[in-house]
Amino acid sequence: MKAMIIEKYGKTPLLLADRPMPTVGDYEVLAEIHAASINPLDSKIRDGTIKLLIKYKMPLILGNDFSGVVAKVGAKVTSFKVGDEIYGRPRKSSIGTFAEYISIHENDIALKPKNLSFEEAASVPLVGLTAYQALHDILQLQKGQKILIQAGAGGVGTFAIQLAKLMGATVATTASEAGTNLVKSLGADEIINYRTEKFEDILENYDAVFDTLGGEILERSFKVVKNGGQIVSLSGLPNARFAKEDSLGFLKTMLLSAASYKLTKLEKKHRIQYTFMFVKASGDQLRMITKFIESGKIQPVIDEVFSFNDVEKAMEYSESGRAKGKIILKIR
Template identity: 45%
Template sequence: MKAVVYKDYTANIEIIDIAKPKLQNKSVLVEVHAASINPIDNILHAGYLKEMLELSFPHIMGYDVSGKVVEVGKDVLNVKVGDEVFARPNQEDAGSIAEFARIQENELAIKPENLSHIEAASVPLAGLTAWQALVTKGNIKQGDKVLIHAGSGGVGTLAIQIAKHFGATVATTTSSKNIELVKSLGADLIIDYTTQSFEDKLSDYDLVFDMIGGDVLAKSFKVLKKGGTLISIKGQDTEDLAKKYGVNFEWFFMSPDGAMLTELVTLISQGTIKTVIDSTYPMEQASEAFGKLAEGRTKGKIVLTIK
């Protein structure tokens, strides 16, 4: 099968012929129709996480997949050949920018008919990250005041809508050119980070969701009420700050979860939450797509079409 790979850290992205993944008892083999890309792909490619997560080469890129099931493992119970599914596969099964991908049954969701493969592929990693941060870790509830950083990004666009679904008042940070987008997603208060300091504008928040780290993470403690919660996907030692401000802090890695993905996609198929697609590229232009992602200015997700 053809797959988008790199043969070493920082090496050029290329398309090569490589063996299909081997079917396992509790997995399905999917003919890939679309795969979206995420900052983690570029972070791994640059070698920033190699002490924590050593890759084998050639490394197939991609963590989001939507496609059609072509083979089913002998212990798979609820999925059959011909089903259209989507998922964020685990680290071992990751490598979705290819003609075929392997997915464990408990990590996939059935794609609703009213969702295209492009839309479905844009959801798993970003959607599960947002859901787990706000719902699983943040225990979001009606009436909460929530700050979501980077509201126009892949995770942020879904996080704003999830927070609104749970009845929260939502503030978000974005640049001036994306104000209308985040407003259309339901943001109640918008901070233009190019001209305003969110920590001067906001106070007494119940929950902050950070995807940026660094100074933004450090300043986020200031806007929380006592006993509030800061959830971040950027791992940093902030124990002293959490103690100083009397708040809870947790950083986490998203976990694949088919049941949770099904819950999220039900809201999408009903129109409660909408996907935001920045752009699509054919698989042959994967390198250009990752270059655009690295610029950090995308609105929602970039998706690669495979079939």
């Protein structure tokens, strides 16, 4: 099968290569991939910036979510059959959706929403699970609470705004002038133009922040959360709490504790909880998301669809930060 691979960590181009067809375990399905999406996580994996958290064997097929059709089922698979249209996010140890096929555990997939094309469906798994796990599982967002969602016009942001509104929250978000109409259409209650305004000068006493940017933006986010509130981040530094929960071992826990010292200090100063998250695969949660989509309560937002051979252009566009919504790879 054809696949896009890297042979070593670093900012090197992806290579189109012939790879063996995946073997199918008893509880796995072989998925014929029709579309995949580009995520910032793909660049982080390629560059090696998260290899302290998980280190992959080379050569590595990149790609963290997909939509497609079941081509074969393992001997003990009970939930799916050949011909089913599915979508999913493989568990972090088994990525590889920039390919014509992937073998994936049946617990990591769900039937594709009936009202979505393969391209639309491929835009959902990673950002949908990320938003759901951040807002529902970690923040436990309640009706009437106030949340700041950073970078609302991005792939995660466009989904998270819709989910937060569905959960009954008041939503503020940051966006450029080019993204203002989009985030407003998704339900954002307050929109801060990050080019001309500082969100921390406008917002106060928020219950939560969902950070997708990290760095200085994350540090400034502590100023808008009330005592007892929470910040969850995709792009900040993992802390000792994350290392312990992820069973990373003593040495990595100590290293991450030292690296995240500034964030821990901010936690104590502002009396709020900071959580770094790494999204988990979950077919059950995807089925919940499917209900939201099929009922029209959440709609995917796609910026552009690239051909499989243009994966490098798609990655560059993702890294530019200009995309409004998701970037898709059409594989077949």
